[in-house]
Amino acid sequence: MSTATAAPVSKAIPQVGEPKATSKGDLMTLAIFIAVVLTAPIWAIPIGAGYPDLLQKFAIFGVFAIGFNILFGLTGYLSFGHAAFLGGGSYIAVWSFKLLGMNILPAVLFGTLFGGLFALAIGFVALRRSGIYFSILTLAFAQMSYNLAYSVLTPVTNGETGLRVLRDDPRIFDDKSGGYDGTLIGNLFGLEMTGYTAFYFCASVLIIAFYISQRIFRSPFGLMLRAIKNNQTRMKFTGLNTRPYALTAFVISGMYAGLAGSLMAVTDPLAGAERMQWTASGEVVLMTILGGTGTLLGPILGAVSIKYFENIFSAYNKSQLLDTFSFLPDSIAEPLVSVLGLFVGEGWHLTLGVLFMLIVIYLPGGLMEGARRVSAMLRKRKAEKTDASSGQTTPAE
C-alpha cells in the first residue's frame, strides 16, 4: 500500500507530537484528555461553542473520526464510504427506539453491532483491492446505500422525510400504562438524553472510544496494521496474510461509525438519508487529515475544528457582515462584504477548502504536526536559555 495520500503522512507516524509510547505517557494523555472533555461546557463558552448541541456534535464526530483513523491512520486504506455505517447506525438506533423503547442502551448496542456487520460485508468485498480501487469501491457502496435509503427502502427508512419515533410505535419495553405514553426522548434508565446530560453521555463514550483506540495503537495488532501501511507487499512475501488484519481494522472502524451514528440518534431521535451522502464520508476524511492522520488526538482535534468552523461561518450572513464592517466607508465596505460573503453562510465550504489546502501544503501532518512544531520550537528556545545560563543541558522532561 503506497497511495499518494498515504505517502506523506507515513513519515509523520513514528515521531508524532504526543508523549512517548510509554504506559505512563499514555495515562497522562488520557487523564488530560478526560479533563479537557469533561470541562468542555466551561472552556467552550468564551469561543461561542458552549451549548449542548454543538458540544454533542464535537463528541459524536470525535468518535467517528477516531474510528476512521484506526483504519486510515494505521493501515493507510482510505475509505470514502464511512457515512454508510454512520447512517446505518442511526437508522438501527431509531428502529430500536421504535420497537424496543426509548432506552438508549439497546439503541447504541445495536447501532454499533450493525456498523460492524455492515463493515464486514462491505470490507469483505472492498478489501480485495487496495489503493484508489479500494476507495472507489467503498464510495460506490456508500452511494448505493444512500440511494437505497433515500428512495428504494422508503418503508424502512421513510425516505426524504426521515425516520422518526411516533407516539403509536410499539416501544414494547416502555411503560405506557395509565394514559402516560412516555416522552419521545432517549433515556438511560430514566435519565433523559437532552442538553448537557446527553453531552456527558456522548463525552463518556468518546473517552471510552479514545481509550480503546489508544490500546489498539499501542498493541502488537496496531503494529501489524502500521506494517500493512508501510509495506504490504513485503508483509505478504514473509508469508503473512494481511487481509484479516485489514478487515478487522475495517470492521472496528465501521463499529465506531455505527456507534457515532447511534449517538446522533440518541441526542436527536431522528435519522435521515443525508447522513449517508458522500459529503458525510468526505467530511470525516477531511477531519482526520486536518487534525493529523495516524495520531491519537489529531482526528478529534480535526472533528472539533471542522464542526466549530462550520457553526461559526455557516451562521454568518451578509447583513451581519455589513454590520461588522459598517465602520468602513460604503465604497470599501460593499465590495469587501461581497467578496467575504462568498466565504460565509452557504459558502462556508469555500472557507473549509482554503483552510484544508493551507494545512495540507504547509502542515502535511495536520494540526498535530503544527502543535509538535510549536512545542519543539519552545523546547529549543528553553534549551538555549538553560545552555546560556548554566552551560549544562538538562532533559526537557
Place this chain on the structure above:
Amino acid sequence: MGDVLKGVNRRGVLKGGAAVGGALAVPTIFTSNAWGYTNEPTGGSVTLGFNVPQTGPYADEGADELRAYELAVEHLNGGGDGGMLGTFSSKELGGNGILGKKVEYVTGDTQTKSDAARSSAKRMVEKDGAIMITGGSSSGVAVAVQAYCQEAGVIFMAGLTHSNDTTGKDKRANGFRHFFNSYMSGAALGPVLKNAYGSDRVAYHLTADYNWGWTTEESVKDFTEQQGWQTAAAVRTPLGAGDFSQYITPVLNSGADVLILNHYGKDMVNSLTQAVQFGLRDKQVNGKDFAIVVPLYSRLMAQGAGENVKGIYGSTNWHWSLQDEGSKAFVKSFGQKYGFPPSQAAHTCYVQAILYADACQRAGSFRPSAVGAALEGFSFDGLGNGPTEYRAEDHQCFKDVLVVKGKENPTSKFDVLEVVEVTPRAKVEYDASIFGGELGEFNDGA
C-alpha cells in the same frame, strides 16, 4: 484481538468505571429550576428564532420568509407603517414589542433537511435563547422541528407547510399552523377541475417523495376520483431531482390526459418547464386536450416557470392581488421595503409572527402553555384571508381557499396568477380526527 486488551486489568476497569460514573453525575450541576420555562425572557428584549431554508430547493421561499419576518419584527417594535397590525381584528399589540419587551431575532438555515433544521433550531434555543421557533418551507422539516419544539418546550409557529401530517398524524401541542393543507387543496380543486376539464379524465401523478407529496397525492386523488376521474399511475420522484425527463416520458404512453404535479419550489419549476418542453400541452389524448395541474401554487414558482404556467390550475393560501384591507396593507408595506410584492410564504410567516405576538400579549406571558391556550380557538380577521379560526382540536387554521390559474395575459412579471374561485371555509372543513395523531400536553420545558 487479545493483544489489544493486554494491560487492561481489574483495577484499570474499576478506575475507568469510577470516572464514567463521575462524568454522568456532573450534569446535575446544570439542572435548572423547575418553576420557569425554557428561555424565559428576563431582560428588556425577547428573542424569536426564524428557521428558514436559505439553501436547497426551497431557498427562494426561504428568502421571502426571512424578509417577511424582518418586516414583522419592524412592525412589532413600532417601526414602518405598521402593516397588518392596523387591520388585525385584535388590537392588543401597540408597536412597543411584545409585553413591552423589544423583539429581537436570530436566524437559522434549515437546508430543507430534517437533520440540519433540527440542529439549527437547537442552536437557536440552546445558544441564542429563542423563545419561539417559526418558519420553514417543507413539511418534512416542519414535522421534525415541531417535534423538537415540543420536547424543548418552546412554541413552534409553522411556516409554509402544506402536508396533512403537520396538524394531522404528527400534530403536537406546541405546534401551530396558519397555512392550509393538502386536504383543503383537494377539496377546493376537485369541483373546479371538473368544471374546467369534465368528469371523465385520467390523471397521472408525479409526486415529491416525502410526507407533503404523499398527502397531497392522496388528497387530490380522493377528490378528483369523487368527481369521476380515474388515476392511471402515481410516481414518486426524489426531492430536488433537477431533471424530470425520465419521469415525464412515460406519461404519454400511460393513457392519462391530465398530469398532476405534486411538486413545489424549484422542483415544480423544473418539472413543469420540462413537461411543457416535451410538448405535453399540445397533445390530444382520448380526444381531449392534455392538461397539467399543480395542486400547490405560489407566485414565486409561477414566476420561475414563466410562460409555462399560463392556464394551469392550482390552489394557494394567499395572493398579493387580493383586495381586502389586510392584504393591501401588507403588500404596501412589503413593497415599500423590498420593491416587489410578497409571496404566500412571506404572508403566512408574517401572519404567524403577528399571531404569536398577539397571543403572548393576550395571555400576558411568554409561557408556552399560556400562549398556546390563547391561540386555541382564536378567531380573527384582517390578516388577508378573511375570517379565520385556529381550531383547538388540531391547531390548524381554517379559512377560505383560493383556486388560481396561470394568467394568459400578465401585465407585469409579478402578475402571473389570477384567482378563479374562492372556496368558502365550510367546503374545505373536515373532522379533526380523520388523520389520527394526538396533540398531547403543552410542554413548558425546564
